[in-house]
Amino acid sequence: KTYYKGEKFEVMKKSFSETMKADSSQAKKNYLFVGENIYLDSAGRADMLKFVAGGNDVFIASKYIPNELMYDLYDYRCGSYWQGYDYYEDSVAEMNIYHPQLKQKKEYTYIYRNKDKNYRYYWTTVNSDVFCDTVSRFIPLAYLNTDDGINKVTFFKINYGKGHFYLHTVPLAFTNYFLLDDNKLEYAEKVFSHLGRGTIYWDEYSRIPHYDHKKNDPWNYDKTKQADSPLQYVLNNDGLKWGWYIMLSMVL
Secondary structure, three states: OOOOOOOOEEEEOOOHHHHHHOOOOOOOEEEEEEOOOEOOOHHHHHHHHHHHHOOOEEEEEOOOOOHHHHHHHOOHHHOOOOOOOEEEEEOEEEEEEOOOOOOOOOOEEEEOEEOOEEOOEEEEEEOHHHOOOOOOOEEEEEEEEOOOOOEEEEEEEEEEOOEEEEEEOOHHHHOHHHHOOHHHHHHHHHHHOOOOOOEEEEEOOOEOOOOOOOOOOOOOOOHHHHOOOHHHHHHOOHHHHHHHHHHHHHHO
16 A cells, blocks of 8 residues: 555455446556456456556466466467466475566575475466567566576566556465565565556455366356356356346346
8 A cells, every 4th residue: 555655545346347447537557466366257358458558557466367368468479379377386486586676696485384384386387488589578577496497487577558467476475474574575575666656456356266176177166256246147147148138128
């Protein structure tokens, strides 16, 4: 809330589309989401693309990113298709920032622990094929250093229209457990410093609360738990939504 003094800070309690339609100002805006997975329906994705193209910034820190959104952002001149995020398995992640003025001599070390014991964890990263020489819209900003000395991107920027998407693959880096450490807080501050001055919208609404481990499918979430009402669930499902509209038209 104190990142930009005098700027508006709002915690979102409604969907991206509803929130942005309620703000008609032309001032610069920043949208931020931190969570394991983000829910965006087709209208939300379209509105988010329009929002960024108009000169605003979107920051999403999540282990998963909607493939449908990336299909619109990905540049296929790199010679392959968007295949989602990659993973690096270890109990320790050493991360740093590429920019020479922000880079720390010693990496920021994150350890996945439960009580007093370290556990192996799947740290999410980005496939290096995304950053090919023929495409300048995808810009790596931070990385995770692996045991074999290969840097795997964990934070990158996508230029889109007049604005930018900032995608971070390790939301754990922004949780209270790590931010209590001054060293980790410094990393978070450097990451957020990429955002420009403007209104900040912090999204508490779009987190996906349910993961179906039985089917081992990160996209198989329970959308009904995302809805505040049965009608909202209907309107978030394209097939049900048009069925509802047809039924209303017949009644009228």
